[in-house]
Amino acid sequence: xxxxxxxxxxxxxxxxxxxxxxxxxxxxxxxxxxxxxxxxxxxxxxxxxxxxxxxxxxxxxxxxxxxxxxxxxxxxxxxxxxxxxxxxxxxxxxxxxxxxxxxxxxxxxxxxxxxxxxxxxxxxxxxxxxxxxxxxxxxxxxxxxxxxxxxxxxxxxxxxxxxxxxxxxxxxxxxxxxxxxxxxxxxxxxxxxxxxxxxxxxxxxxxxxxxxxxxxxxx
Amino acid sequence: xxxxxxxxxxxxxxxxxxxxxxxxxxxxxxxxxxxxxxxxxxxxxxxxxxxxxxxxxxxxxxxxxxxxxxxxxxxxxxxxxxxxxxxxxxxxxxxxxxxxxxxxxxxxxxxxxxxxxxxxxxxxxxxxxxxxxxxxxxxxxxxxxxxxxxxxxxxxxxxxxxxxxxxxxxxxxxxxxxxxxxxxxxxxxxxxxxxxxxxxxxxxxxxxxxxxxxxxxxx
Numbered sequence: 241x242x243x244x245x246x247x248x249x250x251x252x253x254x255x256x257x258x259x260x261x262x263x264x265x266x267x268x269x270x271x272x273x274x275x276x277x278x279x280x281x282x283x284x285x286x287x288x289x290x291x292x293x294x295x296x297x298x299x300x301x302x303x304x305x306x307x308x309x310x311x312x313x314x315x316x317x318x319x320x321x322x323x324x325x326x327x328x329x330x331x332x333x334x335x336x337x338x339x340x341x342x343x344x345x346x347x348x349x350x351x352x353x354x355x356x357x358x359x360x361x362x363x364x365x366x367x368x369x370x371x372x373x374x375x376x377x378x379x380x381x382x383x384x385x386x387x388x389x390x391x392x393x394x395x396x397x398x399x400x401x402x403x404x405x406x407x408x409x410x411x412x413x414x415x416x417x418x419x420x421x422x423x424x425x426x427x428x429x430x431x432x433x434x435x436x437x438x439x440x441x442x443x444x445x446x447x448x449x450x451x452x453x454x455x456x457x458x459x
Numbered sequence: 460x461x462x463x464x465x466x467x468x469x470x471x472x473x474x475x476x477x478x479x480x481x482x483x484x485x486x487x488x489x490x491x492x493x494x495x496x497x498x499x500x501x502x503x504x505x506x507x508x509x510x511x512x513x514x515x516x517x518x519x520x521x522x523x524x525x526x527x528x529x530x531x532x533x534x535x536x537x538x539x540x541x542x543x544x545x546x547x548x549x550x551x552x553x554x555x556x557x558x559x560x561x562x563x564x565x566x567x568x569x570x571x572x573x574x575x576x577x578x579x580x581x582x583x584x585x586x587x588x589x590x591x592x593x594x595x596x597x598x599x600x601x602x603x604x605x606x607x608x609x610x611x612x613x614x615x616x617x618x619x620x621x622x623x624x625x626x627x628x629x630x631x632x633x634x635x636x637x638x639x640x641x642x643x644x645x646x647x648x649x650x651x652x653x654x655x656x657x658x659x660x661x662x663x664x665x666x667x668x669x670x671x672x673x674x675x676x677x678x
Contacts, residue, residue, distance in 0.1 A: 364604065369592060370664065372616040372638040374585065375608075376653050383653040385583070386612075388642040389594075393605075397591040419591045423607040434595050434602040445589065448671045455667055 241357060242332025245405070246283030248276050250290055250339030251312015251319025260294070261444050262339040267457045271444060273304040274342030279400070280305065281346035282353050283335055289323045317417050317424070324412060331405040336421050338399045340444045343456055351435045352402035360433035361407040362425045366395035367437040397422065398437050460576060461551025464624070465502030467495050469509055469558030470531015470538025479513070480663050481558040486676045490663060492523040493561030498619070499524065500565035501572050502554055508542045536636050536643070543631060550624040555640050557618045559663045562675055570654045571621035579652035580626040581644045585614035586656040616641065617656050 250262040250272055262272040272288070279286050288306035290298055298309045310326050312319030320336055327334055333356055335349065348365055355363035369391055377386040397420050403411075411424035418424050422432045442453055469481040469491055481491040491507070498505050507525035509517055517528045529545050531538030539555055546553055552575055556563065567584055574582035588610055596605040616639050622630075630643035637643050641651045663669050 364593075366593065366595075371662075372642065373588060373592060374583075374614050374616055374641075374653075375612050376585075376614055377612070379650075379652075385641060385645055385651040385653060388616075388637075388639070388645055389608075389613075391638060393594050393596070394608075395593050395595055397593055397607075418607075419610060420607070422593075422604060423591065426604055426607055431598075432604040433598075434593075434604060443590075448674055451674060452667050452671060455670060 241353070243285070243328075243330060244283045244333045244335065244353065245327045245331045246279035246286040246335045246337060247320060247323035247327070248272070248279050248286060248288045248306065248337050248339050249312070249316060249319050249323065250275075250288070251316070251322065260291075261450065263294075263297075264444075264450055266342055266450065266453055270301070270304060271342045271450075272339045275337060275339045275344070276305045278342065278344045278346065279335060279337045279349065282349040287323045287326045288339075289319045315417055316419070317412070317421075318415070320421060321412050321415065324409060327405065333402060334405045334408050335400050335402045336408075337401075338443065341399055341441055342444070343453060344398075344400060344441045345438060348438050348441060349400050352400050355433045355435050356402050356404065361430050362401070362403045362422055362432045363435055364397055364401045364420075364422045364432055365435050365437040366397045367439050367441075369394040369396050395434065395437075398441050398443070460572070462504070462547075462549060463502045463552045463554065463572065464546045464550045465498035465505040465554045465556060466539060466542035466546070467491070467498050467505060467507045467525065467556050467558050468531070468535060468538050468542065469494075469507070470535070470541065479510075480669070482513075482516075483663075483669055485561055485669065485672055489520070489523060490561045490669075491558045492520075494556060494558045494563070495524045497561065497563045497565065498554060498556045498568065501568040506542045506545045507558075508538045534636055535638070536631070536634070536640075539640060540631050540634065543628060546624065552621060553624045553627050554619050554621045555627075556620075557662065560618055560660055561663070562672060563617075563619060563660045564657060567657050567660060568619050571619050574652045574654050575621050575623065580649050581620070581622045581641055581651045582654055583616055583620045583639075583641045583651055584654050584656040585616045586658050586660075588613040588615050614653065614656075617660050617662070
């Protein structure tokens, strides 16, 4: 495997991160630094994508252990593309990781990379869906249930996600939008291999999640 | 509206509750008592379904504020049916609630009942799905992504769920299995109306969830 680049995404100021949770303290280090360090376990170089207004802060904080920091765009997909533009042409593999998942273990990164070693063009590490999920449809002024989905076929997606660099670049051509990068590869007809995720790979979206993360790291 | 009965389900010892989390302490009261009290906000009578081995303990604990306690069955659906058998024939409405959701607010119960007042045969109060959900399919020895679902059409189901009593009884005829009661009504061709849920209506499945619940109740 050639050079592996990591893109840690924390770019969407005010939309996904109304409050800058990626800079909150988690057991003595900013959340974003945990995420960058996690990514570093398998990546030769890590690009951190931040809201434009936070670049100076990042410089004064030693780039949160990233190799370079770039400004993100209005959507998550835009921010990934900002990161991709900083990845050199000779990159073999790109791993995309959300800054809001500071607890991703090195083992998880190794697992998605392992799938690429085995020939997959893209790999994700989702977890089982534990709640019953229904599809709804409009009815009158409200909504009714259209269908209860077969839970055993569903997974809930996380990051890291690993891609052959050319596959990810092609998937982002034309600046499509999506909630995760694998969906863009799927839309482009690519195969996305599923490896086991980790339920403890928490996404921080509320203060309660941060409290739970503190418990998980034993802080 | 005629008599409203509540069924609080905590019946599946060893499967859903390997550890009896429904008896864990939450700010000075057992979890199950929180759930029964929540249900009581709109129900004339509350039936609590417990593992058979816990009935004596329940009696010594004042039935955890329920009106009667019955023994559950091997699956959640079996336990709901145990509760249903204790609901008298003249019941108008049955509200089913999971003991593992002690933080359900009175307002949430009122909302599902309100939909029945407005003519719905059944009502649920799910929350938006915040993660990207994919459908997977087997491929070789592993799995690949079959499809990324349209997140804006998906909801994650919670309890309480409210039903016209005859609708719920008919849905349970023949002892079908399902992860929630609304799915049985759907399978029987009934309409299930969707009202807004509450993301703080936490389901306790791990010790970390209990810690989060303690934070939410300010304990």
